[in-house]
Amino acid sequence: MASVTSVFPQLERLLPRISKPIQYVGGELGAVVKDWDAVTVRWALSYPDAYEVGLPNQGVQILYEVLNEQPDVLAERTYAVWPDLEKLMREEGVPQFTVDAHRPVTAFDLFGVSFSTELGYTNLLTMLDLAGIPLDASARDDRHPIVIAGGHAAFNPEPIADFIDAAVLGDGEEAVLEITAIVRAWKAEGEPGGRDELLLRLARTESVYVPRFYDVDYLPDGRIQRIVPNRADVPFRVHKRTTMDLDAWPYPKRPLVPLAETVHERYAVEIFRGCTRGCRFCQAGMITRPVRERSITTVGQMVKEGLEYSGFHEVGLLSLSSADHSEIGDMCSGLAQQYEGTNVSLSLPSTRVDAFNVTLAQELSRNGRRTGLTFAPEGGSERIRQVINKMVTEEDLIRTVVTAYSNGWRQVKLYFMCGLPTETDDDVLQIAKLAHEVIKAGRAATGSRDIRCTVSIGGFVPKPHTPFQWASMEEPEVIDRRLKALKEAINSDRSVGKAIGYRYHDGEPSQVEGLLSRGDRRVGAVIRRVWEDGGRFDGWSEHFSYRRWVEAAAAVLPAYGVDLAWYTTREREQVEVLPWDHLDSGLDKDWLWQDWQDAMTGYEQDDCRWTPCFDCGVCPSQDTEIQIGPTGRKLLPLTPVGGLRVPGAASAGAHQHG
Ligand code: SF4
Numbered sequence: 158m159a160s161v162t163s164v165f166p167q168l169e170r171l172l173p174r175i176s177k178p179i180q181y182v183g184g185e186l187g188a189v190v191k192d193w194d195a196v197t198v199r200w201a202l203s204y205p206d207a208y209e210v211g212l213p214n215q216g217v218q219i220l221y222e223v224l225n226e227q228p229d230v231l232a233e234r235t236y237a238v239w240p241d242l243e244k245l246m247r248e249e250g251v252p253q254f255t256v257d258a259h260r261p262v263t264a265f266d267l268f269g270v271s272f273s274t275e276l277g278y279t280n281l282l283t284m285l286d287l288a289g290i291p292l293d294a295s296a297r298d299d300r301h302p303i304v305i306a307g308g309h310a311a312f313n314p315e316p317i318a319d320f321i322d323a324a325v326l327g328d329g330e331e332a333v334l335e336i337t338a339i340v341r342a343w344k345a346e347g348e349p350g351g352r353d354e355l356l357l358r359l360a361r362t363e364s365v366y367v368p369r370f371y372d373v374d375y376l377p378d379g380r381i382q383r384i385v386p387n388r389a390d391v392p393f394r395v396h397k398r399t400t401m402d403l404d405a406w407p408y409p410k411r412p413l414v415p416l417a418e419t420v421h422e423r424y425a426v427e428i429f430r431g432c433t434r435g436c437r438f439c440q441a442g443m444i445t446r447p448v449r450e451r452s453i454t455t456v457g458q459m460v461k462e463g464l465e466y467s468g469f470h471e472v473g474l475l476s477l478s479s480a481d482h483s484e485i486g487d488m489c490s491g492l493a494q495q496y497e498g499t500n501v502s503l504s505l506p507s508t509r510v511d512a513f514n515v516t517l518a519q520e521l522s523r524n525g526r527r528t529g530l531t532f533a534p535e536g537g538s539e540r541i542r543q544v545i546n547k548m549v550t551e552e553d554l555i556r557t558v559v560t561a562y563s564n565g566w567r568q569v570k571l572y573f574m575c576g577l578p579t580e581t582d583d584d585v586l587q588i589a590k591l592a593h594e595v596i597k598a599g600r601a602a603t604g605s606r607d608i609r610c611t612v613s614i615g616g617f618v619p620k621p622h623t624p625f626q627w628a629s630m631e632e633p634e635v636i637d638r639r640l641k642a643l644k645e646a647i648n649s650d651r652s653v654g655k656a657i658g659y660r661y662h663d664g665e666p667s668q669v670e671g672l673l674s675r676g677d678r679r680v681g682a683v684i685r686r687v688w689e690d691g692g693r694f695d696g697w698s699e700h701f702s703y704r705r706w707v708e709a710a711a712a713v714l715p716a717y718g719v720d721l722a723w724y725t726t727r728e729r730e731q732v733e734v735l736p737w738d739h740l741d742s743g744l745d746k747d748w749l750w751q752d753w754q755d756a757m758t759g760y761e762q763d764d765c766r767w768t769p770c771f772d773c774g775v776c777p778s779q780d781t782e783i784q785i786g787p788t789g790r791k792l793l794p795l796t797p798v799g800g801l802r803v804p805g806a807a808s809a810g811a812h813q814h815g
Pocket of ligand 1: 766
């Protein structure tokens with residue numbers, strides 16, 4: 158391939174005319190620029206949102222580092238550009254570029270896009286179009302990159318099947334290296350059979366899904382009849398990837414330190430993957446099983462090296478439910494001790510109500526700083542919490558929040574969902590009662606009126622590969638009515654209502670997420686129409702237009718005999734073929750159905766970390782078992798640090814984000 162030149166000279170001329178130009182210039186600490194001609198395989202990686210959201214994305218950062226460690230591979234990053242720059246790029250003919258070396262995305266061999274939410278789909282189309290890559294995968298030829306989707310949304314990539322060449326389910330660390338090896342070998346052989354042969358080789362691994370190699374047949378009533386391979390040697394089901402030994406993949410080692418402001422500025426280390434708590438709405442918990450813990454010693458080493466490298470002042474111990482790590486107590490006390498007297502603070506971004514305790518509170522606040530605490534009871538009433546399998550009692554919540562207030566926190570956030578299966582008005586109104594009790598108990602325990610809580614409400618979206626994948630969504634008008642009534646109920650008692658913040662989104666974005674989450678290939682035409690109508694950055698309320706989606710669905714879907722409600726407010730039957738049935742998350746479909754039935758009776762499913770296996774199917778399908786400690790190992794000894802000195806921190810623009 159001929160060498161590729163930077164588009165920066167053309168881009169630079171546009172920078173004075175746009176907002177936040179620094180986000181497009183690259184050069185962050187941790188960024189890597191390699192000689193184009195000295196490598197064999199070249200990846201462009203993206204999180205399809207603005208730089209400020211995309212840069213901190215752990216998945217992209219890990220793959221970027223894993224790939225760049227390979228001597229004959231380069232990986233660069235590209236993000237969605239804001240509409241002001243998009244307009245100028247179109248006028249001036251500047252293509253979608255990477256921020257590392259400002260190379261055009263179309264020059265790369267592979268374009269990997271990580272989706273944690275389906276609301277990034279329209280941004281994918283913008284990036285492809287600006288890159289000069291045909292939106293239709295079938296119209297691409299050997300000059301174009303292979304477009305690969307990953308992330309949680311890739312567990313049902315059918316709505317974007319027309320626009321991607323492939324999807325990878327599950328953990329990416331090993332998958333990207335395996336894909337790289339296949340591309341490397343194919344190139345070394347002189348690229349036999351072109352793009353088609355390369356895709357076939359990827360599909361035959363059984364862990365890369367290539368939508369064009371599968372045909373979807375429909376029944377007269379609009380439901381799917383079957384999804385079958387149309388090429389020899391392509392598997393009937395594509396399996397997810399699972400990285401079993403997290404200690405063998407201690408990334409990020411050299412985290413990216415942003416130059417522009419981003420949503421998170423901290424050194425984030427994933428302390429375990431997977432979750433078996435079994436919350437029935439939670440796709441992340443279901444599709445990332447089994448539980449795999451990173452050992453306390455590896456976490457300690459990663460934090461030490463990550464902070465020294467980056468200069469961050471906050472350490473985020475990430476996972477789906479961080480307080481559930483079997484050695485979380487020792488981990489937090491070890492880190493608190495290690496960084497005592499420095500300005501390094503610890504945070505657990507997701508903390509289960511019933512796993513937070515006094516010791517943890519003290520360790521998290523030992524250096525005097527208290528990062529935000531969020532607890533997620535998810536449901537307002539005991540009944541609805543049984544339906545969703547969130548086994549948290551009102552007493553648990555009160556005790557936990559009082560622990561936080563008593564240890565110096567003045568503010569906590571409580572997260573709930575609205576629109577859950579079987580939900581009534583009363584289930585939602587109970588949120589107000591809970592919040593009132595929280596404030597009263599907090600005042601009683603601290604003797605202070607200076608405490609607050611924020612009630613934050615999200616709309617429930619049924620997700621593939623969860624027990625609620627068959628559930629109907631509530632009408633947006635009902636959601637809006639319940640949320641309005643809840644606001645009134647919170648404010649009905651002014652003496653406590655004043656101490657309660659209330660944040661919610663109306664029901665409309667959830668309907669669109671519902672369409673995209675459980676959509677099939679026919680939904681691709683809706684996405685394209687929305688994008689043609691100007692749809693961009695649908696995850697941002699100021700850019701999202703419900704009208705645009707409703708109109709596009711009304712224009713496109715009737716030709717297929719379906720409509721928006723068919724995808725959202727329709728409950729599915731057990732026999733229905735779901736658009737993602739050929740994509741294997743490891744979960745047994747019969748088990749999911751049984752758990753859905755159990756939800757209706759309020760049966761609570763325990764966590765298999767501490768009770769016997771309940772046969773969800775994942776461990777046998779991965780030929781493994783859950784991995785939890787305690788290991789008995791200690792975080793220490795690490796080299797003591799007396800006031801953390803960090804090379805490059807100031808010049809890299811690192812700053813604290815509370
Ligand atoms: S197979 Fe059993 S042990 Fe493994 S995650 Fe499922 S329920 Fe837990």
